[in-house]
Amino acid sequence: MASRMHRWRLLTWVILAFNLAMLLWLVVALDAAEDSGRSCVGDLCEEAGDPTSSAGTWLVVLVWLAGAVLLGAAWLITHHTERPTRRPRRGWHR
Structure with missing residues (x-):
């Protein structure tokens, strides 16, 4: 398998690198959306639970x-x- 890779x-x-980078970015974005409710004060805490905050x-x-579609x-x-490439016929030509 290593020889084919x-x-x-x-x-x-x-x-492959794009998908790994996007997965990492998604994990970071999900973590940021989850943490947004913990560090807020007042009305911001209520808005953090809103579905649009993600x-x-x-x-x-x-x-x-x-x-992914473009790549x-x-x-x-x-x-x-x-x-296999075609070889021209030898001999008679049109």
Whole structure:
């Protein structure tokens, strides 16, 4: 398996790195949305429980989805299947 891993295309590694970075960003955003209710005073504490307070988390999810679609499309477009090349016939030509 290790011998096949180094033969992956560069775009495959970019997609993997993008997904790992987005997962990390999502964890950080979820942690920030969770902690937002603990460090507030007065009316801000009531607003922290509001579902719209996690808008940053949803933004991360939307950016992740858009990036995954764009990178996936780029990967499919640039994917070259290994097909045997045709050799021209020798002899008679049109």
